[in-house]
């Protein structure tokens with residue numbers, strides 16, 4: 594049996610991509626905000642109904658750049674969650690800021706809004722919540738808390754591209770939202786990322802920060818790095834965006850099939866839809882809690898049959914080797930995140946996953 598991976602990158606046809614990049618052979622303009630870059634920005638703004646976007650060579654550097662743009666004093670605190678990819682926490686620490694770990698709720702695995710306020714100190718400057726698996730955080734209550742305490746909200750929206758809440762794109766909540774266009778995400782530009790932001794006055798600084806802090810031909814204003822998206826990545830994004838709605842519709846079918854097989858099984862908990870939210874079916878997380886097999890059993894059973902599921906997110910960020918000696922990261926402070934992280938498995942999920950393969954996966958889990 595051929596291997597089934599947890600995901601499979603979406604791609605346009607070879608011909609469509611070649612057509613898209615043809616003009617690069619005329620212009621010889623390969624990076625530094627060329628024609629494809631401009632087109633991709635315009636397409637994204639139109640698709641998501643947003644006003645301000647910047648593109649990056651990956652999502653992680655978009656997070657680092659927005660933190661840098663705000664120029665928070667070193668040692669300022671950013672409230673975030675440990676049930677996420679390394680990038681979220683690393684972006685805070687690498688910016689000289691201190692992450693403060695808030696627990697998640699056990700319904701949609703996003704930040705537990707009831708626990709945010711008790712973590713706010715006079716050093717808190719921002720909240721960086723994560724739209725886990727494409728489930729949206731409680732954006733309204735987070736805004737209320739942030740407004741009350743004068744905090745910025747920067748969403749790690751890496752999982753939530755094309756998700757909407759009451760018709761509003763996930764790009765448009767908080768002060769800024771980062772999307773990752775990594776090959777493994779619902780929507781990809783090979784590697785890539787975008788930052789959507791509310792305050793248009795940030796635009797110039799963001800442009801400069803991703804290009805060595807260069808302000809003009811003879812002026813360098815910031816100690817910036819290099820986080821620019823190249824033309825080939827932008828062209829891939831332009832192509833993939835044309836097909837995204839079909840891709841998501843196919844993912845919806847995969848999700849439906851899984852639900853048919855696994856709904857109502859004792860000890861198995863599936864992700865549920867959120868009210869008012871149009872999902873993107875980015876992942877298919879299953880929590881094994883009191884099931885006849887543990888998460889690790891199921892992972893091994895699938896692996897034996899050449900099916901690669903993913904313990905996502907495991908381990909928790911606050912038990913990483915690089916953080917485990919920092920006392921403010923302890924996993925005992927985030928028991929719900931620990932509970933879910935020890936029991937969750939994301940099953941293979943991509944547009945062209947066949948019904949036969951879904952049945953094979955479910956047969957193994959249920960046997």
Ligand SMILES: *Cc1c(COP(=O)(O)O)cnc(C)c1O
Pocket residue numbers: 651652653654677678680681723749751752772773774775785786
């Ligand atoms: C993928 C991902 C990132 C990082 O995105 P890259 O484009 O790979 O740099 C950040 N946060 C979360 C939650 C992610 O899943």
